[in-house]
Amino acid sequence: MEIRMDRTMQKALQITNLAKEFKVGKGVKSLKVYENFSLTVPEKKITCIMGPSGGGKTTLLNLISGLLKPDSGEFKGFAGKTVSYLFQEPRLLPWKTVWQNIDFVSKDIYPKKQRAEIVDKYLKMVDLYDFRDYWPEKLSGGMKQRVSIARAFVFPSDLLLMDEPFKGLDLQLKISLMDSFAALWQQDLRTVIFVTHDLDEALYLGDEIYVLSGLPARVNKSLQVKIPRGERRYGEGKLKELKEEWLADYHDLIFPPERENNG
């Protein structure tokens, strides 16, 4: 058992020489979001992608999910994998209730009785059980986001893509959701690619953190978080030390030393 675990852990999904450009406007040169871009995503781990707004993170998830076709590049190990994609927007069906929206993705997968149990379980996890019969239109932004989180988790997939899933949530709820997420993830060890702007989130959940910068995007920095999840405290202790170390480097990156001297 142990040996098998080890072998699967070494497996990785591989993106090589990815290129993607967009036509973005009238009389403007097309925008090269990716060029000669390569990235390794370890399987059965949580990989965090950070980077500036407009830096190509959503585009990367769209390319991985197959919603966008790359101009060139190779995706090794992705073929045939089922994907749950937690979009940057909730994308709920307005004519279905909260409960039905989640049930929507489980209908073809589980038998009826089990389905109800599963949907209820995830609804409770995102703390929306009391709102199960609401129309999405009647929920707040953060509540809608939670419905879409529950939906993504209900769907059994090999690969889970999450685009800023915890934005717009208060700290307490965010931490409790991340804990539930970590617990769930521990059960089935899906490969997760997690886009976030929040370094604390990345450090709390991630195994591997990549920071993109520039256009065309490059992996500017990467970091492995080796602290076991059970020992991590959100924004505190060892994570805080890591963050400060990291921000010191980042400072040099954002404000190159020569510039600072001149100013």
Next chain:
Amino acid sequence: MKLFTSKDKLYTAGAVLCLLILWEVVSRAVGASIILPPPGETWQELVRIITYENFWTAVFNTTTRSLIGFTLTFLTALLFAVLAGLWKPLYYLFSPLVVITKAAPPISIILLALIWLGTEKAPVLVGSLVIYPIIYTNIIAGVDNVDHKLIEMAAMYRIGRLRKLLEIYLPSIMPYVLAACSTALGLNLRVVIMTEVLSQPPISMGTSLQTARVFLNTAGVFAWTVVAIALAALFDYSVSTLRKRMEVWK
């Protein structure tokens, strides 16, 4: 969402009352009920035609014509629009037909329908041809406006074709369909009656209107018009009830 409050109803009642008074005043000024019968006389005539033995048969025949034509047209337009929305070549194939039926003068359609079908079926065909482009273009607009982000989401979660059709496309185009229905039902009724006036099927609302005109019974024309308006209002009420029921989530 409540569109009409009781205050609105009060204003509407006031407006109707104003119109009735205006009608009475003008008809007294004209002084010839063959040109403009007063409301009272129209009311008496209305009571008279309702008790007339063929009244319900006439209403029934016209309503049946209207509803059969509407239903067939609606189903055809729905089928064709969904197919054309999903498959572009069909869309291009249908578009000249739609332009032609939209642009052809109704009277040409009436004459052709009379030549082809005879007095009883002609009104059905004319009504259908007039409302077909309305329903069809509305549904096409609905299919075009389906949120592609929801379709992407469904594809991601491996939702099958049939379920996508029933659970995303259909509810998305529903508002367009219902809007088309509410316009088309009333218009169809009016066109059917108009064609009946010209084609003279045995017992119908259009025939009754024409008969009243021939006998210079203007109050009769008014009374039958009131009946037609009431019928149209009934149609409209049914659609808007259905609409409220189907769009509870809004």
